[in-house]
Amino acid sequence: MQQPSTNPSLISSSTHAIHRQALGAILAILVGLALVDFAGGVLAYAQDARAEGPDPYTTVRLELGTPDGRMAFVPSALEFQVGHRYRLRIVNVSPVEHEFDAPEFMLGVESERVEVFDAAGHKVATLPGRPEEIQISPGGRVDWYLMPIKPLEAEMVCDLPGHREAGMKGTIRVH
Numbered sequence: 001m002q003q004p005s006t007n008p009s010l011i012s013s014s015t016h017a018i019h020r021q022a023l024g025a026i027l028a029i030l031v032g033l034a035l036v037d038f039a040g041g042v043l044a045y046a047q048d049a050r051a052e053g054p055d056p057y058t059t060v061r062l063e064l065g066t067p068d069g070r071m072a073f074v075p076s077a078l079e080f081q082v083g084h085r086y087r088l089r090i091v092n093v094s095p096v097e098h099e100f101d102a103p104e105f106m107l108g109v110e111s112e113r114v115e116v117f118d119a120a121g122h123k124v125a126t127l128p129g130r131p132e133e134i135q136i137s138p139g140g141r142v143d144w145y146l147m148p149i150k151p152l153e154a155e156m157v158c159d160l161p162g163h164r165e166a167g168m169k170g171t172i173r174v175h
Helices: 008-051 103-107
Strands: 058-064 077-080 086-092 098-100 109-117 123-128 134-136 141-148 152-157 169-174
Touching: 058 077, 058 098, 086 134, 103 109, 103 152, 134 141
Parallel strands: 058 086, 077 169
Antiparallel strands: 086 141, 098 134, 109 123, 109 141, 152 169
16 A cells, blocks of 8 residues: 655645636636726726716796795796707705696606605605605705606696695797
């Protein structure tokens, strides 16, 4: 029966070869991960750069109520053009909840998404598609990304109890 070799130089050299192979494999994995991370970073940077290009949306601001509690849309009339892309920024500047309801207008637009922001300005939700009505808490904001697809004249109202009767109504015209 042969005894395994106990020659330290043979053990040492084969152990070193195994360690070199293992280190090479680990190094290859680390380099691969670094390249993936780098590529992801480059992709994210490219997407950020694209996002920082010219804004394709025209912002139209509509305030719901007034800071002193008056029931009104400010401004009371909105104008849009067919085929243009808009960010309708609806801000509740009032101390009470309000609603934006304009069914005819809502059906006459292509709606991309609605982004919801809290009173601190933090985005709390993104809703794809077309809203039926929009209720906004005091200090809240909604950015509705849309494109009118047909000329129309529509009414906008706050349908919460007593609000329309107190003056929360206006018009929307699309040319």
